[in-house]
Amino acid sequence: MSQIETKWSFVSAGEETPCGFSFAGIAAGLKDSKKKDLALILAPENSICSGLFTQSIVRASCVDICEQRIKKSSGRIRAILINSGQANACTGDVGIQHTLTATREVSKLLGLNEEEVLMCSTGVIGIPIKLKNLIDNLPNLVKELKINNFHNAAEAILTTDLVEKKITIETLIEGRKVKISGFAKGSGMIYPNMATMLSFLTCDVGVEKENWDRMISIAVKKSFNAISVDGETSTNDAFVAINAGKKIEEKFLSKIQSGIDIVCQSLAKNIARDGEGANCLLEVLVEGAKSNSDAIKMAKSICNSSLVKTAIHGCDPNWGRIISAAGNSGIEFKLDLVDLYIGDFQILQRGKLNQFDSDKISSYMRTKMNGKYLLEDIVLIILKLNSGRAKGTAWGCDLSKEYVEINSEYTT
């Protein structure tokens, strides 16, 4: 990772995003809070789009329409309209009509074919979109489209999120500056089987559709599909990635892949860190597994365990729960080969209890629960299975009373 990071550098917020892309975010009266709730991304001509969507049987119709349009056009998508406030899932024919109407109006305003416009929604399930408010505000939204207006779009897609999740990185490839940007929203209903959130990536290097699909799929496995807040997959999860620009030589694709990986992992970790009621990011690294997918599956099982999550919240180095969750992952391993660490503290050595100072580990954990939202607040669990050479990482968060409060007191 450090090797990759030296090649890509972070672009500060407010600075330039990938060439040719413009963004907008406004308040259109969809949310009762009057906060920003409508976003638009406009990609340059000849852009190539890939999308990965929720694997839930119950999908919002806008998700189906996204998938159909990307497929039908072989990725020739130009614009993405995103609303927050209403998920427009389980809304039947009305829901479909709303999506079709909204994308048609956007296409008219932008001079595009309506098949070139996607729509993604997030918010309360079962509630149709406030269509009149949305349509009335589209001209204003289009007027706001600007390069580098990333911030407003990232803000407009949030629901119960506490913070914006956005990142831009840049590098030089043969003297040419290239950039990748991503923004996302969390923060409940976060678990495997695709993005389990909304996330959008733009890149100003041209990559052919087939390569782009493959690269996006690789990145998602190691990022959005490796996080869990509460084991829930939403009806509306979507990750849409668009590239547009001059093509580069095939040999540089691995560099672009590393950039996509950085952006996706950064957004994924941000989503987990901003899990509802979360106080820390939980990072679980499984090493010495027989395959990378085994390692990620076990790491996710640990990240998703209510008993591990509550123990972390209570700063309790309850290693038994960690081992128990590993045991429930369905991945075979030999306990008497396992090394287990919490932070720098070794708990198990080849399956046997190491001498460890429980109070010191609690203190380590407590420093991460400082009530501030800091990405550095990571509780790290390392499980070395010593049975192979593969590894994988998953991310989650602690389970707090606030999670229960947020989800029992508000309709989401």
Place this chain on the structure above:
Amino acid sequence: MSQIETKWSFVSAGEETPCGFSFAGIAAGLKDSKKKDLALILAPENSICSGLFTQSIVRASCVDICEQRIKKSSGRIRAILINSGQANACTGDVGIQHTLTATREVSKLLGLNEEEVLMCSTGVIGIPIKLKNLIDNLPNLVKELKINNFHNAAEAILTTDLVEKKITIETLIEGRKVKISGFAKGSGMIYPNMATMLSFLTCDVGVEKENWDRMISIAVKKSFNAISVDGETSTNDAFVAINAGKKIEEKFLSKIQSGIDIVCQSLAKNIARDGEGANCLLEVLVEGAKSNSDAIKMAKSICNSSLVKTAIHGCDPNWGRIISAAGNSGIEFKLDLVDLYIGDFQILQRGKLNQFDSDKISSYMRTKMNGKYLLEDIVLIILKLNSGRAKGTAWGCDLSKEYVEINSEYTT
């Protein structure tokens, strides 16, 4: 169910348990609380035993020894020693030795072969049993063995449980009174893949090993494997069922099966109702599925959803979360065929929103959250898929701040 229940009648607590079985439960100093923590079941000669155990990769050695001994002896088991306080899981060779020593001492005191004795443990993972306390108290435990001393055994296996879970039912078969008893402990780490708890069933009708195995397996699918408190499977889950007595004709086996089903379902529902921090029992019935296993899988997915559980806790008729959880079950269904009910209130009719009074449904739910431990406090969700003739039920509980409190503030 009502037809079955008219055939079997409940025997009040303290009254007689199956003929020939004796029980004991004492405080042996394993728990710091000085509560009862050691139980013993003694079965008559010629008893037949079946057992189903945790499917976690990480199992306590006592579970392995149970399984080996039942298999090796073809179910010829006479005694079960059960301790609470320490789970004796992840304790390596020491753990194995403790189980072997404890069962050997029990066998000596009872004049049995040590292979005829099982041991089950529950409590903190990673902590060896306080063996000296246990061994020193075995003579006293054996002295306490009495018929109908069910209550003390049921009490001694509890950990964070708030109430005992026990049931005895009886019926007449051709003029002969037959009885089935069961007792169990919960109350966290409760999810599929076998019992996810400790539970013991005794029956005074002789049933051949092969039939008994099959009958126990059928009952477990519809009971212990259909409950969830928190999606966690423990290292020590065990369900052991022993029969002993005069054989009956094959044609009456279905009646015995119905009795086993009643006992297992009653204990399972009690475990879910007594889930850590729970205020109500959540019962989810899925009808009109293509197979019973599909129906149970979907019902379990709903029972296990943190977002459904927190909505129930908040008395919020958040049907979107129910449908979303159904969508994540992996079972195919058509949303536009679905009827959804919470209690008597219909929410969806063939996938379309019915006119319903949200406040009335909230009131219905609120009456179940009365802060008392009442088995009648059931929030019922019915999902009719209208795609087949199969059905299945699963049970769970609401997710409260108390669950987080219990599991973040105490080592379990």
